Amino acid sequence: MLLDKTINQIGDLDRKAMEEAQKRLDSLIKPPGSLGVLEEMAVRLAGITGKARPRIEGKAVIIMAGDHGVVDEGVSIAPSEVTIQMMQAFINGTAGIGVLARHAAARLVVVDVGVFTTVNLPGVLQRKVRAGVGNIAVGPAMSREEAVQALEVGIEVAQSEIDAGSNLLATGDMGIGNTTPSSAILAAFGGYTAEEATGRGTMVNDEVMKLKTSAIARALAHNQPDPQDALDVLAKVGGLEIAGLAGVILGAAARRVPVLIDGFITTAAALVACKLQPKAREYMIASHLSGEQGHRMMLDLLDLRPVIHLEMRLGEGTGAVLTMHLLEAATKIMWEMASFDEAGVSDLEEDKILK
């Protein structure tokens, strides 16, 4: 089974490469550690790739799209038909992610893993597992088998993108209503109530917020997802695009490729991936902190720290692709900065530095 095989392939970070990277960083003409998280990124990239000085050679953002029966509960500001309309805009390059992926020089890969209607758009990968998931407020989103299938779609798409030359992946989501299952996943894994885990998504008003919180509370009560069983949580209160994205993360980690997490929905996927294989966490790079209130709670559960604070709440991978520039900066530091010796800069007075 591809999922099990992939989970078992995910290994530890390469400590030797990390030590070499740290040694190089400490030799460069700057006070030790003064490039902060940029240095941590450089060390992490070394550990992931096994190269003390990796280069980012190809970038891609993979958007998984799926629909949600829970929109029947009135949880969203847009009808489900907007999912497919936005996929068209992704392909045309005129959506937020189209603009920002181009700005980052990242390939944009759009996958139908579970949209309600038939998607017949040139350029969209057709990998539909089923036509949307069930209404989680009244039953499970999907079967356990369907969740596995969607995870495997993600693994396959990620790895074929890696085979095509990408060595940095970003995750993106599309699916009207998908902050609702993401909040349910946060509640299930974090032990939060529906009230604690539910945010305003695309800035719904108080009335919709009430419907949304109620739907999440009923989803948890009815389905009783088992937080110790990631597939159970995913199948009962998740979504197909969330499953696909968890697969992308696992697929990248198994191939030792760093993967950028985006906002609330992709971080829900990261929670699933991390529960399936805790080692996967080391291959995830946090990008932005979403305006959605539960995002920080998710990142805390994963012990990940976002670096861009723009209060965005769009999804699509927009925060993830903006962070590619910073990761590239981290690699360039390693290649292009001089050491104290090389530059003829006087050594710092070691006895004055905080150890």
Added chain:
Amino acid sequence: MLLDKTINQIGDLDRKAMEEAQKRLDSLIKPPGSLGVLEEMAVRLAGITGKARPRIEGKAVIIMAGDHGVVDEGVSIAPSEVTIQMMQAFINGTAGIGVLARHAAARLVVVDVGVFTTVNLPGVLQRKVRAGVGNIAVGPAMSREEAVQALEVGIEVAQSEIDAGSNLLATGDMGIGNTTPSSAILAAFGGYTAEEATGRGTMVNDEVMKLKTSAIARALAHNQPDPQDALDVLAKVGGLEIAGLAGVILGAAARRVPVLIDGFITTAAALVACKLQPKAREYMIASHLSGEQGHRMMLDLLDLRPVIHLEMRLGEGTGAVLTMHLLEAATKIMWEMASFDEAGVSDLEEDKILK
């Protein structure tokens, strides 16, 4: 006098351009406001430039370099000779800012406004006002006239860079010991004690930290800078590069060009600029939040919000140039995203959105 003329030239933001920009943003295929601070940046750039959809056409980072007599108090981990050694590395492109400015496709302008020794490096602008400032722990940094001269150097360099085609400037600093005057400036303007305003700079140990706090306390007690008089604060407890950077900010604002603030030292310069002309604040774009503890206190005084959280503490303009990518993203959103009408995406249900 150039300084007065420049201060008087600084006008208000263009409200009409900002309204047009907001209207365009609200028409784009995304929930309203969902690109968060990226949208605020787009609106601010419209207000600064007077164009609803500006483009960033040329970028430059201006590094002002100066030395500090207060290093005699043992406040630094490096000798003053490192200032000029780093300037050489800036020119060679092998320092942190060299790498990151190249990554941002920004021109790197290095200015000697007050280094101790004679700087004879091809590529460095020779605008020395005096050879380093005095030890602020025992007397004033410089005269009021020298502070004005250094401010005018900054104005001239910024405006000549703008004349050469840059329409986005970033500020950077170099000067061994310069977190000490920056803390003194924070204490003076914010009404903080030396203890509250002093941080570890390049991560000095407890012993150096004590010397540094003491030097700042004596600088404040001896000089009695008047917080209502920006030139008094700058001349008594500032530095020539800080004055030059305040000039860069004023020069950019007078020409309606956005200017990125970097870390602790450039934000001290921003405090000076803002005290000289409060309207200058509207032309400043905050970039990163430094690891230096007083940086947030400074940004709060200015009511500016940093968007990149990397805990960097290098200076040189490194955080500022990393933020250029985000500002460019904000402009591209305005040019390249489609509206709901253009893309044929269904309207959102307005009655469900929080107003």
